[in-house]
Amino acid sequence: MFIELKNLTKIYNKYIAVNKINFEIEKNKTIGLLGPNGCGKTTTIGMMLGLVSPSKGEILIENKNLNNFRRDEILKRFNFASPYVELPKKLTVKQNLEIYGRLYGIKDLSIRINEISSDLDIKGFFERKTGELSSGQKNRVSLAKSLINKPEILLLDEPTASLDPDIGDFIRSYIQNYKSKNKVTVLLASHNMNEVERLCDSIIMMKKGKIIDKGTSKELIKKHGRNNLEETFLKLARSEDEL
């Protein structure tokens, strides 16, 4: 298995943010991480990125514990995008991509920047400061940064949050298209059920730090007797008992 999370737990003082979760991700698959706010999605992503140390359990990449990799060796295989994390506002789009390209040790950086900025249609505001961009533009730049190193593992935290439907659709189409052309394993945390249905091969449902169900969207809808993923999500989120 490419990625395995085994009994992964995070406890802050006495608060259990993530409670003994187990799941596996096959190479080049897209997994959706769903759950109400505060269910532990971001903490799980944080542990996978090495930003949060687990209290218990382990994360294995190709059967090797994440802690046994050298920090820079493992992180160059990852990347991450979230609308809640920004790039330096006072730097231009071009400068930001150049800096992150250098940090990720990209060879032929100008070619890569050119390629990705054409794909994501960000060349029109290349010389503008990132802080002056609209949410949609910032989102595309953030996605460009997250793909600059052609990551093997891409973690996306609500990549289309607060975007208008047109830009949201552009981002979703781009991710879908990018996946079809590149080998990348994606973990997508989202509250947008259409997005999850469209992009993910399977879904993990979390609640109160635990995994309460997993499967493909069709399997989950059928299992819970609902018409769509949104209804299924609501049923699981509002249920008192864990399933």
Place this chain on the structure above:
Amino acid sequence: MNFSKIYALGLRHIYLVMNSFPRVLDLIYWPTVQIFLWGFISKFFTLNSAYYNNTVGVILTAAILYDFLFRASISFNMMFLEEIWSRNFTNLFIAPIRIREIIAALTLTAIIRTLIGLVPAVVISIPLFGVSVLKLGIPLIFLLLALYLFGVTLGLLVTSGLLRYGPSFENIAWASLFFLAPLGCIYYPIEILPDFLQIVAKALPLVHIFEEMRNILISSSVDYINIVKSIFISCLYFVMGVIVFYISYFGAKKRGTLINMGE
């Protein structure tokens, strides 16, 4: 150490300064005002004090050296705070750059910010007050090295606090140097301090640096033992600063503060 990554992180801060003229102005403004203020004070004391008689520029040189320390520390802090203010913290800490490379990048880039601020002020002091720090000669290089290491150490300790306590620690960043200034014996000899504070002060490199600066300017002799002592103490503090930074980093990972920094 991967120097291209250190360069990349340094470049981020160079671009930041280059993109903003007010930022450059801000870097130059404060040291220049300091030089003007201490230049006039220095002039007054030189004319009216027996201790400073015929030793033009002792106070002004001390002010310039102290400002060098201050700028080095503040530059280090500012670069770290920039990452928090711009909510870029997560991106930085998930980039494939090692913690030692982040420290190296901040340490090396801080010198550029420091010099942008200080060089114009130093140059101004020559025609305006007839004072040049270059009068300290070769020892100046070693004194600046000791000051820089100690300034960066203070920066490391403050950034460790930012990692530990989050942005609320920001105010401490500004206050940190003023806390040590009285013990540094920047403008007066160590004998002025009460006995018990003299013991504490001697554990800081500042006392040795500024004592030596006065020694060179007043008696025109160089005590290299004092200089070596100041560099040695600064190195010890620097190593301690690096260790504290690492402890804070691992502590922040444990507490999960790296993921929410800036929010």
